[in-house]
């Protein structure tokens with residue numbers, strides 16, 4: 001019997017033979033045009049589009065571990081065009097049309113990533129099967145309907161978003177306690193580590209330099225201080241998402257929210273016949289502490305959820321190792337949804353961090369006076385978003401550099417959005433833990449009571465958190 005792995009970055013690396021070897025570190029001081037901090041999707045896509053637009057650019061990417069060590073090598077593999085942030089908040093400052101533009105750009109981004117992978121020869125096990133949000137309680141069913149009404153107010157309706165009743169839902173995936181679901185075709189399943197490793201290879205081939213085991217200590221105007229030397233650059237891009245709190249001066253900017261996953265053993269043909277899921281949709285629910293899942297290339301289910309939401313002082317995990325209690329919680333969800341999987345072996349468990357701004361809205365920006373740019377705060381939806389964010393950064397940088405090319409992404413409502421910082425400790429820890437305790441208890445009580453109403457405590461919690 002195979003022993004369960006906990007950590008080792010993620011299952012996705014186990015799937016490709018383990019974590020990669022290291023590229024050389026930075027050796028001494030260098031000068032370049034653009035320095036990028038962090039070699040996840042954001043940093044690598046930014047380098048990719050900049051090099052494609054101007055191959056003469058000298059780009060240096062500084063990475064404290066290896067390319068794809070962070071969330072980009074650990075996520076649930078939802079390449080999703082969903083806009084999970086508050087449309088109303090963006091509209092307050094930028095108007096309704098710019099929010100509609102952002103939604104359309106997000107949908108198009110799913111195809112953009114798929115097209116680039118095809119063109120560049122990146123095999124990331126991509127299947128564009130759409131995404132299913134299943135209601136597994138009566139109150140979740142009400143929320144699915146409310147969600148659809150809210151989307152309709154923003155012009156999102158069939159075929160971009162459709163309602164499926166219980167029978168239609170179960171015809172796709174046999175979720176035991178399904179009431180109904182919403183379905184969008186704008187999503188694909190991917191193998192995250194294959195995407196990030198492929199991107200790193202392509203970006204290097206285009207001429208960017210990736211320096212691994214090089215920790216950035218400080219980001220200053222036109223300058224990055226690392227443990228291996230100083231990099232001077234016209235532009236410095238911060239692409240560290242969930243790790244941003246570790247950089248001097250940024251501790252309270254984006255909260256490193258934890259998310260954890262487990263991967264089952266490969267399921268038998270009989271189990272799959274029972275479950276269905278032949279469309280490879282990405283699968284989530286409408287719980288307050290929601291779950292997300294995918295059917296993998298080799299016939300496993302990889303399923304994730306919040307677990308321990310946040311570590312005191314914005315600390316991050318070590319190599320993706322997660323808590324036993326979180327693994328048990330994810331197993332419980334798995335078996336509740338698919339009772340046929342009772343007793344199924346869990347082969348791998350892991351976790352990672354994603355970036356959450358205080359207003360829960362993603363942001364991209366560039367300060368022309370300091371040359372410092374950033375992108376992130378995707379709140380768990382960074383797989384597709386990082387690509388659109390990178391194209392936005394390209395537009396902002398090249399416009400400063402005097403390019404005559406027009407990049408419509410620079411008009412998106414997330415550009416140069418500044419929000420207030422998170423509270424200092426211990427309030428940050430108390431607030432986030434309180435929030436998720438309330439969400440978990442609301443999910444339990446909604447399941448127990450079977451009532452159609454969203455629990456009041458969850459409504460209050462979302463409002464206090466600024467998530468609503």
Ligand SMILES: Cc1cc2nc3c(=O)[nH]c(=O)nc-3n(C[C@H](O)[C@H](O)[C@H](O)COP(=O)(O)OP(=O)(O)OC[C@H]3O[C@@H](n4cnc5c(N)ncnc54)[C@H](O)[C@@H]3O)c2cc1C
Nearest residue numbers: 038040041042064070071072075076078216352381382383
């Ligand atoms: C478990 C989990 C599941 C998720 N599931 C999904 C999903 O299904 N769909 C979705 O859209 N999103 C999902 N997300 C979110 C998504 O993965 C992230 O938003 C996205 O990968 C962020 O990419 P990034 O490049 O900005 O950051 P990262 O991939 O985290 O990259 C940041 C890089 O910066 C490096 N770094 C950090 N500090 C320093 C430093 N001081 N010096 C140098 N380098 C540094 C890190 O080592 C890391 O490689 C998930 C996240 C997690 C953790």
